[in-house]
Amino acid sequence: MSFHKCQLFQFLFGRPHLSHNHFANLFVGFIAFNIGVFALVLAPGIAASHPGTVLWWSLLMSLSMMLWVQNCFADPGWLQPRTIYPQHHLLGDDPARAFDAEQPVESQMVHYDSLLQDMAGYGGDLAKLEQEQNKYNYQRQLIREARKRLEEGTGRTTDGAPIPGLELQPLIGGNAELGRQQLERAAMTLQERERATGESLGRARVEKLLGLGCGEYLTLVEKGDFKQVCVVCRARRKMRSHHCKECGRCVDRLDHHCP
Structure with a gap:
């Protein structure tokens, strides 16, 4: 009830x-x-x-x-605009529909990738690079699962007999070693693409932050002086500033009113 x-x-x-x-x-x-x-x-x-x-x-x-x-409802002294937004549009009306218990990671990646494709036209080049990076993350997860299934499929008991219940799933042909080599080549190629995309994505994010007037924040981050910055709000801390966990933003003074 x-x-x-x-x-x-x-x-x-x-x-x-x-x-x-x-x-x-x-x-x-x-x-x-x-x-x-x-x-x-x-x-x-x-x-x-x-x-x-x-x-x-x-x-x-x-x-x-x-x-x-x-x-x-007044402004207590925000240092930067909001950077944390609700995720209701990502969850959807029925979160269980996009979740597969047998493939929990892959199903969530596919769901998020489909949402990014719908929103890619609104974010410019940065959104496209983030979508490409998510695609590579999904491919890396598939390679990891393929390696796992290949190892399980080639497992044997102590007397050399195949383990019952395990199925060989080679990529091409019936040779497990050949399938392993194919996965290694695919992983190396994917790693190179991820490195190139990561560099382009990093430059795009830097340009976006510079356009928002966060040059001082970027300088402190490059120096590694993280005690003077807030990586959540992408702002430089002031003398009495504080990152309010309830509000999810940095305020100018610690003794602010947080409803």
């Missing part, structure tokens, strides 16, 4: 979160409790003799809540 209720609630409104941490939830709960006590217990007893007190308390509480809400 509880499982079906969870399914119903997930279908109706998903899993919304009211705040980034529990302190804001506790604050809202305490304020609601105070308002309830005042409206149901205190106000009815003093409204006739002290109507001004009830009115002023209500106005001040409303003003406090309005200022709190405004503070929640």
